[in-house]
Amino acid sequence: KLAKLRGLESGKLQLAVVTTAKYFIPHLIGDFYKQHPQLDIRFRVGNRQQIIDYTSEDADDFYVFSHPPKNPDLALVEFLPNRLLAIAPEKHPLADRKNISLKEFASCPFLRREEGSGTRHAIERFLAKRGVDLNVRMTIESNEAIKHAVMSGLGVSILSEHTLAFGGHSGLSILDVEALPITTHWYLARRQSRPLSPAAMEFLEYARNLETVPEETGGIQDI
Numbered sequence: 439k440l441a442k443l444r445g446l447e448s449g450k451l452q453l454a455v456v457t458t459a460k461y462f463i464p465h466l467i468g469d470f471y472k473q474h475p476q477l478d479i480r481f482r483v484g485n486r487q488q489i490i491d492y493t494s495e496d497a498d499d500f501y502v503f504s505h506p507p508k509n510p511d512l513a514l515v516e517f518l519p520n521r522l523l524a525i526a527p528e529k530h531p532l533a534d535r536k537n538i539s540l541k542e543f544a545s546c547p548f549l550r551r552e553e554g555s556g557t558r559h560a561i562e563r564f565l566a567k568r569g570v571d572l573n574v575r576m577t578i579e580s581n582e583a584i585k586h587a588v589m590s591g592l593g594v595s596i597l598s599e600h601t602l603a604f605g606g607h608s609g610l611s612i613l614d615v616e617a618l619p620i621t622t623h624w625y626l627a628r629r630q631s632r633p634l635s636p637a638a639m640e641f642l643e644y645a646r647n648l649e650t651v652p653e654e655t656g657g658i659q660d661i
């Protein structure tokens with residue numbers, strides 16, 4: 439059998455992915471696994487800094503980042519878009535406004551992710567370029583907890599569209615803020631110094647052929 443020839447019959451595949459990728463990576467793995475049910479597939483989830491730390495362990499075949507670190511050993515494949523959207527509670531005064539200025543949005547109490555988060559890193563870089571400061575009310579270490587804190591009226595935030603699609607968005611408004619969404623991409627990264635196993639080679643090929651996020655993983659049209 440071809441799979442046997444390729445050494446795929448009892449292979450292992452291990453991935454480490456950032457928190458916002460955990461909503462769609464399981465769907466991709468699901469499709470891949472159907473083609474290779476004999477593989478032992480594992481994945482772990484962390485914030486950007488944790489995934490960067492894992493790159494020095496040589497335990498994972500692939501890492502998924504939207505802001506990969508500058509490390510010459512990491513080879514990157516850009517594979518899916520990731521948009522970060524401004525959100526507010528449903529009945530927020532800005533909810534029905536068009537083209538809200540970035541300054542006005544940033545003056546609202548903001549719920550931000552912890553240090554080490556790629557989402558936070560992207561937001562801070564985006565605002566620093568435009569000379570705008572956030573009015574931080576609270577730091578929360580989870581996308582889901584931030585989403586629920588926004589629903590409960592604690593403040594506004596900026597989160598990946600995938601976080602919003604997962605579990606619905608009732609109680610939230612997506613705001614129309616100048617220059618948003620922040621558009622980033624996910625990258626599949628691997629250490630070039632780690633030999634590609636047959637399973638890793640197959641997964642890389644599979645990821646390269648992906649053009650869009652599978653529908654069931656949700657895009658903005660679903661929220």
Ligand code: PGA
Binds near residue numbers: 457484486557
């Ligand atoms: P994080 O994930 O905010 O949990 O680090 C997203 C990213 O790195 O872009």
